[in-house]
Amino acid sequence: MWFDSHCHLDFASFDGDRAAVWDRAQRLGVDGAFVPGVSPAQWRRVARQLAGLPGLCWGVGLHPYHLEESTPAHWRQALDSLPQCYRQLGACAVGECGLDARLAKRGGPDLEVQVGVLEAHLDIARLLGAPIVVHVVGAHGRMLQLLERRGPLPAGGILHSYSGSAELVPRYARLGFSFGFGGAVVSDRARRARDSVRRVEPQQLLLETDAPDQPIGGGGPGRRNEPAALLQVAETVASLRNIPLDALAESTRANALRLFGVGMAAA
Numbered sequence: 001m002w003f004d005s006h007c008h009l010d011f012a013s014f015d016g017d018r019a020a021v022w023d024r025a026q027r028l029g030v031d032g033a034f035v036p037g038v039s040p041a042q043w044r045r046v047a048r049q050l051a052g053l054p055g056l057c058w059g060v061g062l063h064p065y066h067l068e069e070s071t072p073a074h075w076r077q078a079l080d081s082l083p084q085c086y087r088q089l090g091a092c093a094v095g096e097c098g099l100d101a102r103l104a105k106r107g108g109p110d111l112e113v114q115v116g117v118l119e120a121h122l123d124i125a126r127l128l129g130a131p132i133v134v135h136v137v138g139a140h141g142r143m144l145q146l147l148e149r150r151g152p153l154p155a156g157g158i159l160h161s162y163s164g165s166a167e168l169v170p171r172y173a174r175l176g177f178s179f180g181f182g183g184a185v186v187s188d189r190a191r192r193a194r195d196s197v198r199r200v201e202p203q204q205l206l207l208e209t210d211a212p213d214q215p216i217g218g219g220g221p222g223r224r225n226e227p228a229a230l231l232q233v234a235e236t237v238a239s240l241r242n243i244p245l246d247a248l249a250e251s252t253r254a255n256a257l258r259l260f261g262v263g264m265a266a267a
């Protein structure tokens with residue numbers, strides 16, 4: 001059985017067939033998934049939308065993209081209510097939050113503004129004893145500087161869709177971070193991501209689709225990724241690490257359940 005450690009199953013592109021999409025994934029052996037929180041309006045909707053579907057857990061956090069669409073007064077209000085929402089909604093992680101230099105470059109919130117919001121998430125994760133799920137694009141130097149100054153979190157964290165170099169893997173690992181890999185590794189041009197896949201310790205390795213984003217073979221109009229595609233990611237990761245598929249399934253699923261603390265029955 002497989003666990004999709006990052007999948008936006010609540011997004012509108014699944015509104016017409018969410019249950020069928022999840023059913024298709026389950027029939028292929030994907031029996032668990034983490035659905036990130038991205039904005040306060042979405043937190044409650046996710047918990048409601050997904051409560052009827054088995055094997056799913058969710059987070060509460062402010063995605064860097066949300067900061068672009070909102071105002072500092074709204075972020076502060078959302079961050080104040082985050083611990084209470086985490087408990088009320090039965091969330092299993094703080095996030096998705098993070099640093100996105102590309103967003104800052106195209107006129108979104110400045111990276112140091114994003115750092116301030118991320119620090120608030122890190123404080124909350126520490127307070128709650130929850131794992132944190134982070135998105136880091138073009139900002140690994142700043143991220144490591146911040147995390148190394150603050151020290152490891154009690155419940156660790158996850159670097160979703162890890163985009164840093166293999167050389168940075170041990171530095172993040174020492175800080176208690178695990179690494180999620182998705183469809184990008186399927187392309188043999190993804191040298192950097194593939195090097196990182198080989199470098200990560202088995203107990204810190206996770207698989208993800210990031211559905212509906214990052215469809216294998218590239219995006220484009222009408223192309224939607226879905227959690228059933230996790231198996232293609234898995235085949236690539238198993239061959240890069242030279243291990244059998246069932247061993248990869250067992251270890252990555254156990255890693256996800258340990259991090260998210262989800263009490264799903266063992267496969």
Ligand SMILES: [Zn+2]
Nearest residue numbers: 006036096210
């Ligand atoms: Zn995401």
